Amino acid sequence: RRPLFWAEDEFGVLLIDPWVGNASLEGGRITAADVRLFERLWLKYGPTPTADQFAELVAATPARLKLTLPSWQTRQACAAEEADEASMVLGTDGEGSCVYWREIAPASPNWEAMNDGTCEPATETTSARATFASRTSCLAASAGPWGCVGDHKYCALNTTVAGLAVEPMGALDSGEASAQRSGVKWTGLRDSTFDSLQMCEQACNCR
Structure with a gap:
């Protein structure tokens, strides 16, 4: 397993691993060519590249795969995603686009009665308490x-x-x-x- 981001140190450039991000991030920013390039350099340098080798990797990586953490100055880039509760914002890339992933939808369409009388979307289809087709029916039973x-x-x-x-x-x-x-x-x-x-x-x- 590999992490989604790579950096030489806590102050350096954050690189999005396209092999991992291809299945995680939204927006279609990652291409097959990105994956091939990163994998070629990964095999060349290994998981612990030197500072010079990492600098070469940074130089070869396109701007759309370089992450900048959220800041006040770049907040507008992710305004739409921040308004969507299913979107998890990570920051912006070198092209100014929002980098985010979307929360996986619950496995079950049912609602589950919680111990405190509230109701939440079920996360497991096997839960004996997730038998309600709507939040309204769940709350009525949980009264x-x-x-x-x-x-x-x-x-x-x-x-x-x-x-x-x-x-x-x-x-x-x-x-x-x-x-x-x-x-x-x-x-x-x-x-x-x-x-x-x-x-x-x-x-x-x-x-």
């Missing part, structure tokens, strides 16, 4: 009831809500086994229910 999780003093969606089961911290593991051995009652989510997270936290003295 409650809520339950206090034993002596851990936190609240979670109650296990009685289909598809939103939340195991107590340590349940079926060391926490439950320890509680059983010591004779302490394991207070489950089904013991008490509340209509909202706020009501649950107040009753369970979570804060």
